[in-house]
Amino acid sequence: MEVPMCTRCGKRPANYYRESSGEKLCLGCLFRSIEDTVLWTIRRYRLINDGDRVGIAISGGKDSLTLMYLLGKFRRQGKIPRSVEFIAFSINEGHPYSCFYRMSRGDYVQKLSEEFNIPYKIYTFKELFGVTATDIAHELWSRGINIHMCTIDGVLRRRAMNIIGRQLGLTKIATGHNLDDEAQTVLLNVFSNDLDRFSWFGPTPEVDREGFIPRIKPLRFVREEEIAIYAYYHGIPLMELECPFVYNNPRYELKFTLARWERDNPNIKHSLVSFGDSLGKIMAERAVNVSLRRCKYCGEPTSKDVCRVCELMSRAGLLERYLSHLRTLKLIDTQSPS
Numbered sequence: 173m174e175v176p177m178c179t180r181c182g183k184r185p186a187n188y189y190r191e192s193s194g195e196k197l198c199l200g201c202l203f204r205s206i207e208d209t210v211l212w213t214i215r216r217y218r219l220i221n222d223g224d225r226v227g228i229a230i231s232g233g234k235d236s237l238t239l240m241y242l243l244g245k246f247r248r249q250g251k252i253p254r255s256v257e258f259i260a261f262s263i264n265e266g267h268p269y270s271c272f273y274r275m276s277r278g279d280y281v282q283k284l285s286e287e288f289n290i291p292y293k294i295y296t297f298k299e300l301f302g303v304t305a306t307d308i309a310h311e312l313w314s315r316g317i318n319i320h321m322c323t324i325d326g327v328l329r330r331r332a333m334n335i336i337g338r339q340l341g342l343t344k345i346a347t348g349h350n351l352d353d354e355a356q357t358v359l360l361n362v363f364s365n366d367l368d369r370f371s372w373f374g375p376t377p378e379v380d381r382e383g384f385i386p387r388i389k390p391l392r393f394v395r396e397e398e399i400a401i402y403a404y405y406h407g408i409p410l411m412e413l414e415c416p417f418v419y420n421n422p423r424y425e426l427k428f429t430l431a432r433w434e435r436d437n438p439n440i441k442h443s444l445v446s447f448g449d450s451l452g453k454i455m456a457e458r459a460v461n462v463s464l465r466r467c468k469y470c471g472e473p474t475s476k477d478v479c480r481v482c483e484l485m486s487r488a489g490l491l492e493r494y495l496s497h498l499r500t501l502k503l504i505d506t507q508s509p510s
């Protein structure tokens with residue numbers, strides 16, 4: 173049987189069939205196309221500009237490691253202005269299977285940090301909030317309130333990024349979200365009938381609202397599978413274990429559902445993300461008119477009276493402990509306005 177040749181270069185045998193475009197690619201052309209897509213995303217949506225100080229959120233998974241690798245490589249090649257500062261950081265949630273502990277490739281991040289001159293810092297929920305994710309989960313669960321560990325992690329991690337961003341003086345925070353993550357987010361927003369959440373969805377940095385550090389997702393147009401192949405061949409460690417909490421996370425099921433749908437419609441992930449982006453644009457314009465308030469407990473920006481972190485802490489009976497931690501850190505006044 174004759175081996176098909178790469179449809180891009182025509183010189184080397186193809187190793188990868190990209191169903192969404194019908195291309196058959198050799199590894200060299202696949203890697204170049206992935207890098208081009210990421211660079212195109214950064215330039216087209218002006219994600220990283222001269223003078224930016226960009227945080228890179230490292231979960232330890234292949235996506236965030238690939239992101240750090242690519243950003244470092246692009247800056248060294250001058251494809252991203254050399255004046256741009258990168259600072260990588262990880263957040264340790266503090267449960268036994270903490271995403272950080274489990275997938276941490278501390279030595280590899282250190283290697284990238286040295287290779288590309290990107291400082292790397294580790295933060296913990298404990299130092300930021302005075303409690304760990306496990307503390308909160310146990311208190312909630314013992315009160316019969318069933319909130320998923322991933323939800324607790326998510327709420328706290330989003331806040332942590334803002335705190336870290338302000339501490340480090342970051343202008344943006346880059347995360348490793350890929351096309352699959354983004355397609356899942358669109359569906360999850362639809363399934364939970366949450367139109368408002370689309371105002372946060374899109375390719376451009378979130379509207380620069382006071383107190384929020386804009387997030388950017390340079391990998392959002394690259395399929396997870398292609399990132400995995402890229403990572404594998406570039407010596408970037410792939411995660412071996414799944415987080416034990418993931419199995420009843422709605423995203424986990426969606427992964428398989430999307431894969432099934434994709435067989436009939438190879439472009440479904442791109443379609444979902446484009447749809448989400450169009451809707452996001454409309455919703456973001458609307459959201460500009462919604463004035464942000466300050467949480468009456470911690471003073472962080474929120475659309476309601478009480479922010480999601482304080483709501484969670486309060487339901488867990490940990491609000492006082494949390495607020496006194498913030499006072500010790502001098503993040504709120506001793507005379508708290510509550």
Ligand SMILES: [Zn+2]
Binds near residue numbers: 180200202
């Ligand atoms: Zn080729």
Ligand SMILES: [Zn+2]
Binds near residue numbers: 467472478479483
């Ligand atoms: Zn609050």
